Amino acid sequence: MNKLVSLVVLSALLTVIACRKPDSAPTASPPAASTPSATPGAPPPAGLPPSLAKLTPNELKWGISPTRNDKVTYQPGVIIMERGSDAVRAMASNGLTWTIDANAPGAKEIAIDKILFATGRVMGRVLAVDRTPTGLAVTLGPVEITEVIKDCDIKSDQPLDIGSALVYTAKDFPGASTTDEPEQTGFAPHVPMYFASYVPQAPDAPTMPGIGAPTELILNDFHVIPVCCGGLGITLAHDGQGVKMMASAVVELNQPSVHFALVIRNGTIYTAYVQLTGTAGFKVHFTAGTDAGIAGNIRQNFFIPIDATFPITGIAVPLSVVIRQTLRVETIFTAQTGTLEATGEYAFGGEFKAGKENGGAWRADGPTSVTTKQNLANTLDGISLGVNGLVFAYGAKIIVGIGAFGFVTGPYVGYNTVVGVNKASSMPGALPCRSGTLNTSMRFGVGYQIPQVVAKAINFFMHALGIKPINSEGGFEKEEPLINKTDYVPEGCKPKEGA
DSSP: OOOOOOHHHHHHHHHHHHHSOOOOOSOOOOOOTTSOOOOTTOOOOTTOOTTTTTSOHHHHHHOOOOOOBTTEEEOTTOEEOTTHHHHEEEEOTTSSEEEEOTTSTTGGGOOTTSEEESSSSSEEEEEEEEEETTEEEEEEEOOOGGGTEEEEEEEEEEEOOGGGOEEEEOTTOTTSEEEEOOBTTBOOSSOOEEEOOOOOOOTTOOOOOEESSOOOEEETTEEEEEOOSSEEEEEEEEEOSSEEEEEEEEEEEEEEEEEEEEEEETTEEEEEEEEEEEEEEEEEEEEEEESSGGGGOOEEEEEOOEEEEEEOOSSSSOOEEEEEEEEEEEEEEOSSSEEEEEEEEEEOOSOEEEEEOTTOOOEEEOOOOOEEEEOHHHHOBOOBSSOEEEEEEEEEEEEEEBSOGGGOBEEEEEEEEEEEEEEOOOSTTSOOOEEEEEEEEEEEEEEEEOOHHHHHHHHHHHHHTTOOOOOSEEEEEEEEEEEEEEEEESGGGSOOTTO
16 A cells, blocks of 8 residues: 555644754854954954864854965956954844945945955945945845956865855845736636745844755745755755645765866956766655645745854855755645655766866766666655645855855856656546656856846845846856656556657
């Protein structure tokens, strides 16, 4: 007998996930953002991982300051704050506005349309400057890497110990969560978008990095729990009216490291590539149930406003390896009640490398074969009088660059996976067809890239403040497919060719 997943059991499972405290590394937390910056040269908090022990408390909070040196030439007019980490006072919870000491060296140069480079994270084009009792509230927008750097030749290898990352969260980042809404007449081929609600935040709201495992974040009524450690991934839990679900996706890693190179000559990129080693596979699991039929279906996009950051020390520019993640979930329940559950696990070898070298063409190298360890279609289970389905898309991007959240700019490589399942009706006499699809691709390039829906949300936020809009992209991006496979169970369910 097939295993049935009841809504009661699923709800209890989600409650456990939502209420549990996320794992965290046994380290001391940096001082709160609302307190004055620590004295330069003060010892960092005790118990830090070796990769972070050399950083000062302010470098941990805000990023490493840039320096003028003979290894890099910055573009004319860029404001280089060589003591920037000691000048930053706070970050707004929207991740766009930073408070800077008005008396700090270089602060008097800050003006709209100039590029500010205060630290490896506090970097961007100045969109607004407001004088407040605690300092200058500076709203920053995205820039291309060549708008900051004129000449450089940088290479580095960086191990990725996910449990030793500096984790920054902007819980009110505009567009972090967006929902597709069907038209009132039912499913439509083109569904309109609406944005998450926007609540004005105090510019000095305390928002501090953690060290180790990222903390749980609530976006609308979804619990977002980053996976740590041993891989990159997200667990998503939802206990809303009509639909309850839990879904997780993980890129499994085995002693991962990042190698990168960036060569810019007179503002032109000659070399920009990122290589991620230690990838071992991908695993996805989900459980979902509804008692509201079509009206309860979910179509939700997540641009996770969490940066897992690995500062790179000892190089000419204060670059960091930054991990960004995105999700999309769509449930397709066609009957009043129904449940779905499935697990898929896939192994692949090799590495992800993408970019260009010595002025050559942009190209990508990644795993082209996959070994199925657990078949989605074989594990797909549930019960419903209608046809049910679910689409779960996960993206992980490894960026080596400067900036924060959606505005990090530099060379990057990303791994995107779309998993789809479909289960036929459980009515007596119906053929019990099930299918599972795995589609993977690589995205790579240099600069910054923000999904259009997120850029629209940011510009909506900017418009409310009287700030000019930003562009959704700057630089270059390309996508190459890797794997596209669909499994059918039983075999007779596979469509005939040409049908």
